[in-house]
Amino acid sequence: MSSIIEKILGKDRHSANLAKERLKLVLIHDRTDLTPTALDALKDELIDVISRYVEIDPKAVRIGMEHDGREQRLIADIPLRPTARKRTR
Amino acid sequence: MTAKVVTVTSGKGGVGKTTATANLAAALAAEGSKVVCIDADIGLRNLDVVLGLENRIVYDIVDVVEGRCRLRQAMIRDKRLPELYLIPAAQTRDKSAISPSDMIRLCDDLRSEYDWIMIDSPAGIERGFRNAIAPADVVIVVTNPEVSAVRDADRIIGLIEAEEKGPARLIVNRLRPDMIRRGDMLAIEDILELLAVDLIGVIPEDEMVVMSTNRGVPVSIDGKSRAGQAFRNISRRLKGEEVPFINLEEQGGLLGRLSRLIRPGGN
Secondary structure, three states, X not given: OHHHHHHHOOOOOOHHHHHHXXXXXXXXXXXXXXXXXXXXXXXXXXXXXXXXXXXEOXXXXXXXXXXXXXXXXXXXXXXXXXXXXXXXX | OOOEEEEEEOOOOOOOHHHHHHHHHHXXXXXXXXXXXXXXXXXXXXXXHHOOOHHHOOOXXXXXXXXXXXXXXXXXXXXXXXXXXXXXXXXXXOHHHOOHHHHHHHHHHHHOOOOXXXXXXXXXXXXXXXXXXXXXXXXXXXXXXXXXXXXXXXXHHHHHHXXXXXXXXXXXXXXXXXXXXXXXXXXXXXXXHHHOOEEEEEEEOOHHHHHHHHHOOOHHHOOOOHHHXXXXXXXXXXXXXXXXXXXXXXXXXXXXXXXXXXXOOOO
C-alpha cells in the first residue's frame, strides 16, 4: 500500500539511502586499509590455521567488519562441525 | 583572559570552512568577545575577502614568522566590529613557509589578550592542515550532506583523533531540508551515525551567504537570514551555552507531513 503511494509521489528510489549504504562500505575500508581481496586472503588463512586444530565447515565461516562508534572490529563467526557425528562414525 | 583556539577544517575543499570561520568569529565579536582570526591557507588566502578586509593587508603571517614585522603589525582590525582582528595568510608562498611549532608559538603570544583565536585551515591532510590543528583546543569539522564531503570528513576526523586533538565537533553546511524530505539528501542523523561525532550546528543552504560574501559582510552580523541565525547559535554553543537545534526538517507542508506518515523509518 505505502509503496504504491510512494511510487505515485516518486519516492520509490531514495538516493539518500543509496548514499548512506555506499558510504558505510567506503568508510569501513578507508578506516582499516583492508581491501575486500585482503579480507578474503585473511579468511582463507584463518580457515587453514583453525582446521589444523578443530573440524570446521569452511563454507560456513563468516568474517566481516563491524563498527561501534569510531571503533572498528573484525568479527569472525566460525561454526564447529558437531563432534557427536564423529563419535558415531 | 586565556583565549580558546578553535580550528575549522574539513578535508575536502569548498564545503564552507572559510565562511564558517568568518561567521563564527564575527558572531563571537558581535557578542562582545575579543577575537583573532588566522588564515592558515597560505598560497590560497580567502578569509580576508570573506571578511571584507582585503584592501587593508600590509603584512601577513609569513612576515611575522620570518621576522619582517611584529605580530601586532600584521593584525588587521575590523572597523565594524572593533574586537575582531585578522592575521592574513601570505599569497605568494606555500604551506612549508610555516611549521606547526610556529603556529603554536604565535597562538601562545595571543592567548593572554584575547578570548578566541579562530584558525581557518586549508583543505587537504598535509602540512597546511597540520599547521592549522597544532595549536587547537577545539577542532570543528565542516561537511556537506553529500558522499564525497562526508567521506573526507571521516578521514580528517580520524587524523584529528590520531593527533589527540579530538573529539572533533561537526558542522553540516548547505543543508536542503526540501531534498531531505523527499529522500534525496543525507539527513543529519545519517551523517552522525556514519561519522560518530558530536554535532555543533547545521547551516541551511541560504543565498544570503553568497550575497553577504559578495559584500564582504559576514551573514552572521548582517540581518535576519537563517544561515546567520544558525552561525550565531553555533557561536553560543562554543561558549558552552545550551542552544536547541532548529528542526529544519519539520517545516514541510501538508505533502511533507503526509509522506513522512506513509514512509516508516523516514525523516
